[in-house]
Amino acid sequence: MARRTGSADLPLHSGRVPAWLGTRMTSLGAIITQAIVHHYGRDEFLSRLAHPYWFQSFGAVMGMDWHSSGITTSVIGALKRGLKPLASELGIHVCGGRGEHSRKTPDELRVLSDRLGLDGETLVRTSKLVAKVDSAAVQDGFDLYLHGFVVTDDGKWVVVQQGMNGDKRQARRYHWHSQGLTSFVDTPHSAIDGRPQGEIVNLTDHRAEGSRNAQLDLLTALGPDRIVSELERMSGTERPPPQALLPHLIMPAHHDVRPKDVFARRLHGTLAAAAERGPVDFPELLLTSGVGARTVRSLAMVAEVVHGAPYRFADPARFSLAHGGKDRHPYPVPIKVYDETIRVLKSAVSSAKLGREEELGALKRLDDQARKLERIATGPSLDAFIVTERAASPGLDGRSVFGWERDLAPALTKRHSST
Structure with a gap:
């Protein structure tokens, strides 16, 4: 049986990813995928996609808005x-997407x-069924607008789909995973992202099996007219037991990154590991003046991802x-660093791929060292760290949807000095 791993609230944002960031996200996403498959296999990559916390972190490390839909x-x-x-x-294929791509x-x-020799109609039925479950069996006020279907050569799959609630300006993301799935209607999700909005009718909860069967019995024995009258009679006198809440990650509405949003000790561990292992494991990289x-x-x-x-x-x-954000939060995307x-x-x-593991091994050691040092490492506050990064941004080709930071910096300095 597939397990639920948690949930999260996602502020609903509009806009498009600029081409200069989209191309880099494409490259970085593909390379991170290759590294995960190399170390752990493609089944593990599917498991990562099915985890809402990892999925959100994956997008954040690629320079997207860290908290948004x-x-x-x-x-x-x-x-x-x-x-x-x-x-x-890799044997990994991504189908669907947003809007017309979903259809x-x-x-x-x-x-x-047809190309891989898989049962296409079963996969199609799966795609339609998981969309129907999240739009009909889980009635939570969110209308689906994105459906991504990731499938491997051996027919294993993950579905990531998202709905929106325009009135509340929020989105909810749903994760499905074929691993261990025995029923599409009995606790099938690996996770649902989103905060509960009022009363939610979730007929996929395993505790609703009796309800599903009873609905069929009622429809057969009583017919729709009798069902309506029974509902009227029961209205206000009987209430179903409250549904247990999943652990959920709340993505706040504020766009800036605040100290409460970051585990400081993990940040300090990362900074300390970079300072300690970098000169040892990346000597050639550190010859790149001002960037290494x-x-x-x-x-x-990235190694932690x-x-x-x-x-x-x-x-x-x-x-x-790692790479800032396209809307200048926590700071502009440092293009030199990203590249x-x-x-x-x-x-x-x-x-x-050629059997030389030294460089990938160096990244693994970097991640290992960060975890060891975070217990004892100290460092700057988050606010101080962000101030330093913003000051360095023009020299690192910082860029956001507002333009190049080197062009914006004089205007921003003038505006701050006049206030």
Whole structure:
């Protein structure tokens, strides 16, 4: 039986991912996927996608808005683009997406199944059924608008889909995983992202099995007219037992990253590990003037996304400190650092394919060291860290949807000095 892993609230944001960030997200997402598959296999990658905390951290480390609903769309889109050229190598395929791409999922699954020798109609039925369950059997006020279906060569799959509640300006993400799934209507989700909104009718809860069967019996024995009269008679006199709440990650409405959003000791461990292991494991990288040491800090956070255990991702905001955010929170995306991160990871994965594990091994040691040092490491406050990063941003080709930081910095300085 598939298990639920938690839930989260996601503020509903509009807008598009700029091309300069989208291309980099595509590259970084593909390389991180390759690293995970190399170390742990593609089944583990599916398990990661089915975990809402990891999924949110994955999007944050790629420079998306760390808390918003847009992470879902951008991550699915980046993986679809980035993994397509690697499909024959990794055996991982991404179908569907947002809006009209969602409606193309059945056709994509049929074409893919014909090529791989899978049971296409079963996959199509699965796609339609999980969408129907989350839109009808779970009546929580969120209308589905995104459906991503990730399937492997051997027919294992993960579905990530998202609904919106326009009135409340919130989104809810649903995760499904084929591993251990024995029933589509009895606790099938690996997780549901989103805070409960009023009373929720969830007929997929295993405790609702009696209710599902009773509904069929009522419809057969009484007919719709008698059912209505029974409901009228019972109205206000009987209430169903409250549904147990899942553990959930609350994504706040504020856009800035605040100290309460980040586990400081883990941040300090990452910074300390980068300072200690960087000169040892990345000497050539550190010859890159003005970029290397900063890039090692980003690599340490990427390494945690590759190697970290589930409990490590309870503070997705921390991973936005790797490459900032497109809306300038916590600071503009440092393009030099982002590109250097991609270059180092690409080199490490390429070497590993040839049997040379030194570079990927260095990333693993970086992650191991961060966990050891976080027990004793100290460092700057989050606010001080962000101030330092913003000051360095123009020199690191900081960029946001508002433009290049080097062009914005004089205007911002002038505005602050006049207040």
